[in-house]
Amino acid sequence: MAEERMTKMSLSEKLGYRKGDLKNFVKYIADDPKQACKDFIYGKEHERRNLGDLYIQPTGLYRHREWRGLKDTLYYFTCVWCYTYGTMVGDILTSEKPLSFFKGLWRYRWVGQTYIPVLHWYDRGMEGMRGPALRASAWHYRGMTYSTIEQFMRMFARDLRFNDGKETELWKKTVLHNETVSGSVFYPFRDGGLVDIPLEMIPYFVTCHVNSNTVLHYIDAIQSLGLPSDPCPMCQAEAGVGIMDDYPDSAPCFVTTNEACDASVATSIIQDWFLNRPLYAMPQPMQYDDPLVQKRCQAEIEGCWKFVEEQTGVPFSWESFKKYAELQNEQLYFEREKWDVAARTNSYPINGVAQALYRIYYSQYGWNKTWQVLDGRVRKIMEECVTKQIDTFPKTRHRVIAWSCAPLYYSNWCTWAYNCWGLNTIINMDSLMFDKEIRTDTYEHALEDLSWYNELAPMRAMAVGGHKHIFQLWDYMEQFNCDMVVMYDQLQCKGMQGIKGMFEDEFRERGIHAIWFPHALPDKRTVSRAEIRDCISNYMIDVMHEEPLDPSLLDFDDSLTW
Amino acid sequence: MKIIFKIIRIFAIVFAALFAVFYFDLDGKLLYYVYEPLMCKHYDNIEGRRNIVEIPYDMKEDIYD
Numbered sequence: 001m002a003e004e005r006m007t008k009m010s011l012s013e014k015l016g017y018r019k020g021d022l023k024n025f026v027k028y029i030a031d032d033p034k035q036a037c038k039d040f041i042y043g044k045e046h047e048r049r050n051l052g053d054l055y056i057q058p059t060g061l062y063r064h065r066e067w068r069g070l071k072d073t074l075y076y077f078t079c080v081w082c083y084t085y086g087t088m089v090g091d092i093l094t095s096e097k098p099l100s101f102f103k104g105l106w107r108y109r110w111v112g113q114t115y116i117p118v119l120h121w122y123d124r125g126m127e128g129m130r131g132p133a134l135r136a137s138a139w140h141y142r143g144m145t146y147s148t149i150e151q152f153m154r155m156f157a158r159d160l161r162f163n164d165g166k167e168t169e170l171w172k173k174t175v176l177h178n179e180t181v182s183g184s185v186f187y188p189f190r191d192g193g194l195v196d197i198p199l200e201m202i203p204y205f206v207t208c209h210v211n212s213n214t215v216l217h218y219i220d221a222i223q224s225l226g227l228p229s230d231p232c233p234m235c236q237a238e239a240g241v242g243i244m245d246d247y248p249d250s251a252p253c254f255v256t257t258n259e260a261c262d263a264s265v266a267t268s269i270i271q272d273w274f275l276n277r278p279l280y281a282m283p284q285p286m287q288y289d290d291p292l293v294q295k296r297c298q299a300e301i302e303g304c305w306k307f308v309e310e311q312t313g314v315p316f317s318w319e320s321f322k323k324y325a326e327l328q329n330e331q332l333y334f335e336r337e338k339w340d341v342a343a344r345t346n347s348y349p350i351n352g353v354a355q356a357l358y359r360i361y362y363s364q365y366g367w368n369k370t371w372q373v374l375d376g377r378v379r380k381i382m383e384e385c386v387t388k389q390i391d392t393f394p395k396t397r398h399r400v401i402a403w404s405c406a407p408l409y410y411s412n413w414c415t416w417a418y419n420c421w422g423l424n425t426i427i428n429m430d431s432l433m434f435d436k437e438i439r440t441d442t443y444e445h446a447l448e449d450l451s452w453y454n455e456l457a458p459m460r461a462m463a464v465g466g467h468k469h470i471f472q473l474w475d476y477m478e479q480f481n482c483d484m485v486v487m488y489d490q491l492q493c494k495g496m497q498g499i500k501g502m503f504e505d506e507f508r509e510r511g512i513h514a515i516w517f518p519h520a521l522p523d524k525r526t527v528s529r530a531e532i533r534d535c536i537s538n539y540m541i542d543v544m545h546e547e548p549l550d551p552s553l554l555d556f557d558d559s560l561t562w
Numbered sequence: 563m564k565i566i567f568k569i570i571r572i573f574a575i576v577f578a579a580l581f582a583v584f585y586f587d588l589d590g591k592l593l594y595y596v597y598e599p600l601m602c603k604h605y606d607n608i609e610g611r612r613n614i615v616e617i618p619y620d621m622k623e624d625i626y627d
Contacts, residue, residue: 015591061594062587081584109605117593213598225615245611273619274612562594 002058002559016056016063043069043130046395051127051419052552060561065123072130080126080138081119084145088118091146095153096170104156108246111152113214114207118145120562121210124412125353128419133392136381137354143374144206144361150368151202154195158250167252170195173312174251176275178268179205180259181282182434182454183366184328185304191320194312197250198365199271200238208237208408208522209357211562215409215522218244232492233521235263239270247271253278253311255304260459261495262286280307288455288465297451318443325438325446328367332437334375335359338382342426343480347385349392350378352414352425356406360458363434395549397422398513401480403429403473404488404496405459407519410529413536417486420533420553421540427480429473433461464495467502474510485514486536490521515539528559 006014029036043049044067054062067073092101105112122141126134156162158171175186179198186196207214218240223229225243227236241247254277256268272279282300285293305316342348342355350358362371385392400423402414414425436453439445455461462469477485487503490496507514517535520526537554540546548554583589 014595016587059594061590064586065584077581077584082580106604107608109602112601112605113598116597117590120590120593123590243614245614270614273617274614276617 002557005058005557006560014056014059016061018063039069040067041070043067043072046128046419046549049128049419049550050552051550052554052556055556055558058557058560060120060124060558062123066127068130068134072134076126076134076138079135080122080142084119084122084142087142088145088149091149092153095150095157097153097157100156100159100162101153103162104152104159104248107161108203108248109217109244110203110207110214110241110246114211115148115152117562118210125351125415127412127415129351129415131392132349132381132385132390133351136349136378137351139374139377139381140350140354140358143370144357146370147361147365147368148202148206150370151197151365154197155202155248155250159248161249171250172252173314175253175255175308175312176251176277177255178257178259178264179364180264180457181255181257182364182457184325184438184450184453185255185282185301186308187324187328187366188305188316188318188321189308189312189314190324191317192314194308194314196366199247199254200241201365203241203247204234204238204522205408206361209411212409212522212524213562216525218246219523230492231266232261232263233523234260235267237522238264238267242267242270242274245274247274249275251277253280253307255280255282255307257281258283259457261464261493278307278311280304284455284457284460286460286465288460289469294448294451297455298447301447301451301454321446322440324367325440325450327372329437329440331362331367331371331375332435334379336435338378339427339431339480341382341386345386345389346391346393346396347382347389348426349381349385349390351393351418352400352402352428353412355425356402356414356428356430357411359431360433364457393418393424395422396424397546398424398484399480399482400425400484400486401427401473401477401482402486402488404470405463405490405493405521406430406488407490407527407532408522409524410519410532413529413532414486416533416553417536420548420550421536421546422549423484423486423536423540425486426482427476429462430458432472432476433458459493459495463493467499470496470499471506474506477512483513485512487514487516489516489518491518491526492520513539513544524559529561530555530557530559 051066054064054066056063068076092098122138125141126137129137158168158174160167160171173193173195175194175196176199177196179201183196183198186194204215215237218237219233221244222236222240254271254275256271256279258265268281280303282304284297308314309316338350395418402425406428407413417423417425434453434456436449436456438449438453462472473485489500515536517532518527519532
């Protein structure tokens with residue numbers, strides 16, 4: 001339907017021009033020049049924004065970007081749009097081998113199709129944001145953009161394809177690992193020059209958020225070989241990238257795990273197949289808080305360290321581990337401060353999508369300098385908000401906690417939900433994982449804590465690690481002062497599907513308003529974004545009997561958007 | 563002085579042009595309608611990919627045995 005609609009659109013429609021636009025604009029100024037002037041300087045009030053009218057349906061492109069008032073529009077234009085495009089070029093130029101970017105762009109679909117339109121990812125995440133909420137959320141996005149470029153440039157610089165098959169020094173001192181193996185496992189080798197690269201984080205995970213079309217190609221590729229469509233689509237897509245031979249060959253060895261759940265084991269087998277490299281499997285137990293499994297988990301990590309030493313020649317360094325673990329702890333302390341502000345005040349300046357993505361990204365990737373610099377900037381904004389008691393999301397009607405695994409193709413649903421219904425997503429399940437500091441007083445303590453840290457990874461910590469963990473929702477709801485739950489119903493996650501009925505019973509018994517919406521993780525074809533919005537809107541209208549803040553956002557077609 | 567005015571004028575023109583690109587989402591439109599379809603066509607036609615399923619998959623030696 002949407003494709004048909006696209007083919008019938010004229011060029012002017014595709015560019016977002018509508019007959020009468022100019023006339024209406026002139027009339028708007030002539031009718032009330034004083035109001036028009038006020039709108040120009042301060043931006044329209046929330047209820048008069050009509051953000052839905054900005055879209056060119058079904059592409060999700062904007063007829064024009066939002067006018068947020070003079071100050072915020074100039075901020076977004078100079079400090080987000082110009083700054084991000086400029087620094088993206090800068091990040092590539094200052095990488096190890098800048099020219100390898102063009103080779104990568106030409107060879108790998110996931111980089112060419114995904115990372116060029118990255119600014120639209122910013123736009124979608126920050127629609128309607130103003131003032132400190134806009135500034136702090138944008139810094140989080142910037143951090144993720146930098147780390148993404150850092151990772152794919154590292155992959156390209158080492159890729160045997162781009163070095164005539166030559167095993168360079170960079171290649172020899174690199175370890176590939178599953179994106180669900182935390183980067184913190186490799187801290188002991190960082191000062192010795194080792195680089196660890198999460199294999200799927202950039203070719204798969206981040207692409208789904210930035211351009212949801214890219215991953216469909218990989219899901220189709222693996223299904224075309226006969227894989228049924230009901231296994232976890234994350235594992236399907238990760239295997240699909242391998243089948244399409246689209247992983248850069250950038251390290252002599254590989255570390256895998258069964259995180260997030262055992263479906264990942266099947267992906268690891270395919271990765272083992274096409275990489276054909278020495279491989280170390282570092283499994284995590286499903287019932288991870290059983291005291292009997294802790295020694296085993298620690299032995300697995302030590303085994304991994306031995307493997308890395310042998311394969312790369314980089315020696316284990318306690319000092320290196322200690323240094324980065326302490327820096328990571330500092331970052332965790334700041335995260336807890338952020339949670340404290342989010343829980344106790346209305347001055348938390350980070351929106352739901354920026355909070356969720358930034359937290360999962362940095363805790364999975366491990367510490368780097370960028371996080372530290374950007375956290376400093378966010379701290380400044382947050383402290384200003386708290387000191388001046390700025391209400392950062394003034395249209396909040398409900399404080400929402402989002403639970404279970406989120407739709408990657410519509411991670412910005414919470415931006416829409418705030419703009420349309422005043423549903424402010426305070427915190428989400430993924431943000432609460434990895435909540436573990438690492439003691440560095442002795443080797444034994446450090447190993448014990450690192451092992452726990454790794455076990456608290458997505459989705460093991462809550463979703464598939466035993467039902468008592470997933471029911472921590474009630475404690476977190478109270479802690480974050482939330483009055484509503486948005487429950488993600490990942491249709492292909494057998495772990496979470498198994499506990500849905502128990503959640504329903506609990507919600508009813510406790511009298512909690514919970515909105516369920518289905519999704520298929522990265523695959524937007526199974527449940528569209530419009531269906532997700534309908535689930536939320538129907539609940540808000542039929543059960544809550546509320547009126548939308550911005551009715552233009554109730555019904556629009558964005559099925560062909562990035 | 564003339565040079566300063568010239569620089570200011572150039573800066574103003576560049577600023578206005580970039581703002582127009584930004585405000586009317588011309589970057590998005592170019593990437594969506596032109597860049598992405600061309601690149602996808604290119605990726606669909608890349609030759610010389612390894613056919614993974616034709617590579618034999620053998621059991622490796624256990625390096626710790």
